[in-house]
Amino acid sequence: MSTETQKTQLIRGGQFLVKETKAEDIFTPEDFNEEQEMMKDSVMEFIDREVWPKKEEFEKKNYALTQEIMEKAGELGFLGVSVPEEYDGLGMGFVSTMLVCDYISGATGSIATAFGAHTGIGTMPITLYGTEEQKKKYVPKLATGEVFGAYCLTEPGAGSDANSGKTKAVLSEDGKYYSITGQKMWISNAGFAGTFIVFARIEDDKYITGFIVEYDKENPNGISLGEEEKKLGIHSSSTRQVFFNETKVPVENLLAERGDGFKIAMNVLNIGRIKLAGACLDAQRRVIDGSVKYANERVQFNTAIAKFGAIKLKLAEMATAAYAGESAVYRASKNIEDRIALRVEEGNSHSEAELKSVEEYAIECSILKVACSEDIQHCSDEGIQIFGGMGFSADAPMESAWRDARIPRIYEGTNEINRMLAVGMLVKKAMKGHVDLLGPATAVGQELTGIPSMDKPDYSELFAEEKEILKNLKKIFLMVAGSAVQKFGAELEEHQQLLLASADILIEIYMAESTILRTEKNANRLGEDTQKEQIAMSQLYLYNAVDKITQKAKEGIVSFAEGDEQRMMLMGLKRFTKYQNQPNVVALRNTIAEKLTSENKYCF
Template identity: 80%
Template sequence: MKDKANTKENNLLRGGQFLVKETAAKDVFTPEDFSEEQKMMRDSVKEFVDREIWPKKEEFEKKNYDLTEEIMRKAGEMGLLGVAVPEEYDGLGMGFVTTMLVCDYISGATGSVATAFGAHTGIGTMPITLYGTEEQKKKYVPKLATGEWFGAYCLTEPGAGSDANSGKTKAVLSEDGKNYIINGQKMWISNAGFANLFIVFARIEDDKYITGFIVENDPENGITFGEEEKKLGIHSSSTRQVFFNDTKVPVENMLSERGNGFKIAMNALNVGRIKLAAASLDAQRRVIDQAVKYANDRVQFKTPIAKFGAIKSKIAEMATSAFVGESATYRAGKNIEDRIALRMEAGNDHQEAELKSVEEYAIECSILKVAVSEDIQNCSDEGIQIFGGMGFSADTPMESAWRDARIARIYEGTNEINRMLAVGMLIKKAMKGHVDLLGPAQAVGEELMGIPSFDTPDYSEVLSEEKAMIGKLKKVLLMVAGSAVKKYGPELEEHQQLLLASADILIEIYMAESAILRAKKNHKRDDANAEYQVAMAQLYLYHAVEIVNQKAKEAIISFAEDDEQKAMLMGLKRWTKYDNFPNIVQLRNKIAEKVTAENTYPF
């Protein structure tokens, strides 16, 4: 058994290692690998959304908070709120991939339900499940898992947003030592209008780090609320300020240990980031479906607009982004699930196994949060454009989709913060020896100074040139990041624009590689959509190479000079050069014609 576990450990890359180690297509998990149980769960959630949420889409734009609460209760009755909760606390106890799948498909119809679901099942319930004592879990988690109670998460304050540990809310131990007295103000609290329980972060005395508390919602215990916020989107998501005025919290309701709140908050955000990526996937599929149906029905100049090249281009790019987002999100989700299984086989309990496994892939979680949140924004924007003037009307679903999508770039840490985190965490992992960046970076430096090979590569296997191109893009990042670390050392974090450029390179590598691996795997097993998946992988990579070229050039010029700059720019040119350029127009037409023929997102 131990040898088997060691084999699994060796085959499973650690977080961030995708940059320096090869991943075989056969080893990557794809949506085509869903089990029958997972497909049944997916179909059940889709049926629930199509019956209970999608027909009421207009009503969700009228700030109907009661409707959101009603939908959440129905989701609880179906067991969907407890999908990630262990069975001993009245949950379904399903694996990490299945929890992502439910989050994916329940979130596509409206951002209001997506936000309520994510806030409740993620940051409202998960901190107790993963950090609570046995008594806390038995008392609170079953109520949250079944929808008897709803949860909310009180971290953000007027002066504490991205700098989460700077909150001013205080917790003072009462004279009799039985309660903490909490005073402070929290803002942007999702589900505040109907939450029964709050995860509240406050500072005890002059502690360096904040502490977490489980606080029941009792208006007679000094808890008051601001009015519902007026927001750009997610109109039926209850969002209020919460005020704590001498609120008594029993000492046994401290969550984890004193001063551990910042760690709880950060780990909760890691899970929230990958779940947010999942929550943006079906939103893209639904936007594509609506846009394609309209494009097929809308006739101009005696021709359906879906036949025009300009519209084909948009449809192809929208479908490609959705495909790539799926590929990368479920790839990382399965890595987390496999790591959880390994840790539990090694003797960790469920709490420790999930916490450490998600933390292991924090880099990938940040990458996905940024990439997919920006993809849904772009997708909905193009959806409006395909609808033309009608897209700007509230009578069609496009404008609400666009407004709802906008918050995703701010939730769970802004995309700017997540970009810098991804690179910062990668460097920290390298310093701890968890990811060997030094050796590969040195090898790239030697290659940069050497004579390039003029051998003709063998690209006979499908996507072989694309796989080779990913390897070259990794060299670009190792060249840029290695030289930047060498020059700035610990002060690198002060050079934010350099970090942002490096992060964009890192993101494109992971997303493009995920699409290539999925398409390659499905091509080998003769999947019906394989040829179109190959086309989407090629199309995405083409854009990725252009972005890497631009961002790397920006970074190199910002810190390298004279001969070093010239050498790095030459290396960049070498490693972003195709041997055989793909015909982008042809690829777009192929993808778009498949989508329009099916009249839906078919992949």
């Protein structure tokens, strides 16, 4: 297949909203190749041997244990999965790097944070933006765990507004080094890192600049660390303030170009967002495993509580969210991997190809970050509820899982920021002509004023009705967001609650579609009889998505439309969310829950 043909078949970021994706064209966890399955097994074996048995120890602020585990992970090559082989990494594809991030992160948030901070924002800025000399000097040691990395962006007055940092970099008179002075906070891995990616402003530049800063405790060079922060969760993740007092940094350690710091920060965060989504997946599986086992063992009124409908509801919804997260994360990961391969074929360097490819799917990265971080929080909350009073006890695993699950909604840009980014980036893509929203939005407007068809379609094939509903949900987004853009234009970003509602519609569409396409692909090749529970999860997820989208769309419509326009849009909303064959949600949940309890684990 030619590069041009591949490019045509591979949809661009955000185009899922206006272009049909066929089931056979998406990647699913069932598509892992032999090498990926071996890597998955190796990571799981490592975590089950080295981390899971010490779970209680990670709640005792044992930072040395986290460092020890990270060193062992480095020895096994897990820290260098995405690093090119010429810098002592494994040079594996984007899906494989996501797989490692997924399965290494589930046992405890402390390791998930240390791993993510080191391999992502601690290493990738140099791998992607560094000069060849910088890469050769720093990346091999980071890839093997000889040195650990940390990312110094956030300041007391600069959080979501990352470019507002006050840290200064002043060039020496002889032009040989910069003196960096300032304060950074919430720096993961600070207690044992030897390489800092530091962002500072040179003179009165509009944008900050990135620097590679070495740290040696024996020769601190003006660097001092605050005490370990007292945190709600991730207790053994080292988190400190870092202070720079005229820290001398050679000019050759400036990262990329002067003023590129904000661009570096934003692009590296795109990668961090999708990997954070992946890091939430195995955490969900482990919470579900523990909940199912407890529900099977806990007897009340002479019956295992797993038999009760209220518990079945919880288990089914927890598993459905996890299955949806897997489906969407690996779908997007393969899109990114394929886009990287195309760009490399066209002559891009690997680092440039990865940067541009992740940027292409930045909308999906934000969607996944929000969805998966909120799903693990809800999953762990339901885990506590299933355990009852025992769930609230620190002696049971749910309490720490719930606390650790709270931070992903803040990491890598808060979920509120990411919701607004997803919609904002989609609108910008439309304005650049990368995603045609105008044509489909106009068609939806014409459909609203037309006479609806009274014909009853044939929904005999698997997911025929569900796919029609998905098409209609996309029309809802185009109706709401399209009208909002028309009404507010450039001022749309000031209407944050409308953006948040629109983002929730967008998120549910992507997650529901990914789930249905995964199941359809596997049903086509393995037989529908092998996918009974997966079909139930796909139908249940869509049903829940329709409910949420109905609520959010109504909220958006009444916020900006009045009179006949409002009535027409609300009628359209009702039409677009109508089932011909309403699913039996209780039966779907029971089907899923009974499979879980019979297998005594998350088994999908």
